[in-house]
Amino acid sequence: MTSTLAHAAGPKDLDNAWVRQQFPSLETQVNGQIAAFLDGPAGTQVPQQVVDAIQKYLLHDNANTCGAFATSRRTDAMIAGARQAMADFFHCDADEVSFGQNMTTITFALSRAIARELKAGDEVVVTTLDHDANVAPWRALEEKGVVVRQVDIRESDCTLDLDDLKRKIMNKTKLVAVGYASNAVGTINPVAEITRLAHAAGALVFIDAVHYAPHGPIDVKTLDCDFLACSPYKFFGPHMGTLYGKREHLMRFSPYKVRPAPDALPDRWETGTQVQELIAGIAAAVNYLAELGKRHDTAARDRRSALLAAYRVTHAHEMALLAELMEGLMAIPGLRIFGITDLKRFNERCSTVSVRLEGHTPTEVATFLGQRGIFTWDGNFYALNLTERLGVQARGGLLRIGLVHYNTADEVERLLAALREFSRA
Ligand SMILES: Cc1ncc(COP(=O)(O)O)c(C=O)c1O
Numbered sequence: 001m002t003s004t005l006a007h008a009a010g011p012k013d014l015d016n017a018w019v020r021q022q023f024p025s026l027e028t029q030v031n032g033q034i035a036a037f038l039d040g041p042a043g044t045q046v047p048q049q050v051v052d053a054i055q056k057y058l059l060h061d062n063a064n065t066c067g068a069f070a071t072s073r074r075t076d077a078m079i080a081g082a083r084q085a086m087a088d089f090f091h092c093d094a095d096e097v098s099f100g101q102n103m104t105t106i107t108f109a110l111s112r113a114i115a116r117e118l119k120a121g122d123e124v125v126v127t128t129l130d131h132d133a134n135v136a137p138w139r140a141l142e143e144k145g146v147v148v149r150q151v152d153i154r155e156s157d158c159t160l161d162l163d164d165l166k167r168k169i170m171n172k173t174k175l176v177a178v179g180y181a182s183n184a185v186g187t188i189n190p191v192a193e194i195t196r197l198a199h200a201a202g203a204l205v206f207i208d209a210v211h212y213a214p215h216g217p218i219d220v221k222t223l224d225c226d227f228l229a230c231s232p233y234k235f236f237g238p239h240m241g242t243l244y245g246k247r248e249h250l251m252r253f254s255p256y257k258v259r260p261a262p263d264a265l266p267d268r269w270e271t272g273t274q275v276q277e278l279i280a281g282i283a284a285a286v287n288y289l290a291e292l293g294k295r296h297d298t299a300a301r302d303r304r305s306a307l308l309a310a311y312r313v314t315h316a317h318e319m320a321l322l323a324e325l326m327e328g329l330m331a332i333p334g335l336r337i338f339g340i341t342d343l344k345r346f347n348e349r350c351s352t353v354s355v356r357l358e359g360h361t362p363t364e365v366a367t368f369l370g371q372r373g374i375f376t377w378d379g380n381f382y383a384l385n386l387t388e389r390l391g392v393q394a395r396g397g398l399l400r401i402g403l404v405h406y407n408t409a410d411e412v413e414r415l416l417a418a419l420r421e422f423s424r425a
């Protein structure tokens with residue numbers, strides 16, 4: 001009886017072997033060694049389903065939108081389906097989702113549109129922890145006399161200084177721009193609480209969920225945020241960006257657009273012809289995650305519950321890998337970890353870790369690892385405020401190790417062995 005029930009609920013642990021079979025590129029070899037893709041924060045690999053969807057679109061449905069013929073109608077249907085997939089992903093309505101080139105371009109377009117309603121002396125709050133794509137578009141408003149205030153971090157654990165945030169949100173604050181999770185040090189920000197604080201002061205909230213999206217489920221309804229952006233290429237999809245906006249704001253703010261383009265939602269926010277084949281790939285990425293969720297929870301009935309099931313199991317897997325990684329890193333002499341290291345506080349972080357090894361630049365370490373087929377990233381990852389604040393910007397930044405659900409304990413062990421070898425040399 002018990003085993004039948006367990007079977008009906010699906011496997012408890014992530015079926016990592018099945019996961020890896022879905023991603024053909026994970027078989028890539030470098031110098032005779034299988035590649036360890038620990039570069040997920042800069043862009044994840046894609047499952048076969050995504051490649052197939054892009055190919056199918058180009059081979060069978062390729063057309064511009066809103067035409068009176070078969071391929072154009074199929075294109076319209078495909079885009080509507082992809083929008084619904086992202087609506088399930090964000091937990092919103094389909095007309096609150098728009099697609100764009102990438103998160104950076106979307107955010108610049110949105111900040112310009114919002115700026116039409118701002119005047120000199122209005123204030124916007126950004127943070128030291130954020131990627132510059134959630135800083136520069138808001139700093140650009142300084143040209144109009146908008147005052148930009150920047151919330152500091154607590155250097156000891158690279159978390160946001162919430163007292164400073166409370167001081168900086170004032171009655172002149174019109175918008176708070178905050179990241180869901182740091183792409184450099186993995187900190188997860190209390191975005192629901194920040195949204196509450198901002199709304200209490202009458203300000204809007206824009207959340208950059210690019211780094212959080214591969215690690216945890218997004219629920220814009222529960223967060224109650226006004227805007228949230230993320231990039232499918234960071235959660236197993238193609239290189240594009242997507243935006244959620246509350247309907248009332250998407251209608252009220254006026255984007256820069258060409259006159260013949262529709263003024264209805266969400267089209268008014270989608271400038272020009274979209275990369276439709278990649279939109280097909282976005283739907284496939286969401287469906288891949290849902291399929292993963294259904295394998296692990298056969299009781300998951302709709303796509304949203306399947307997505308939540310997927311994140312339950314990928315999160316547990318990532319946290320187990322993170323614990324191994326952290327323990328191993330802490331034992332390497334001369335290695336400094338930036339951010340939360342305490343296992344008891346792992347709920348405040350995701351599985352992205354940045355370090356520096358004494359006496360070496362991050363580029364030297366990344367090059368050594370790269371020659372052994374271990375892909376990490378070095379530099380500032382565009383989290384420029386943070387690398388400057390931590391005093392590492394002029395010294396080559398950080399070495400970033402990113403774990404997602406297709407990574408394995410063997411890969412973590414390989415990385416640690418290589419780091420130990422390099423630190424001894
Ligand atoms: C946290 C975060 N925000 C924003 C961006 C920018 O995203 P995009 O490349 O889609 O413009 C990135 C890209 O690395 C990121 O990691």
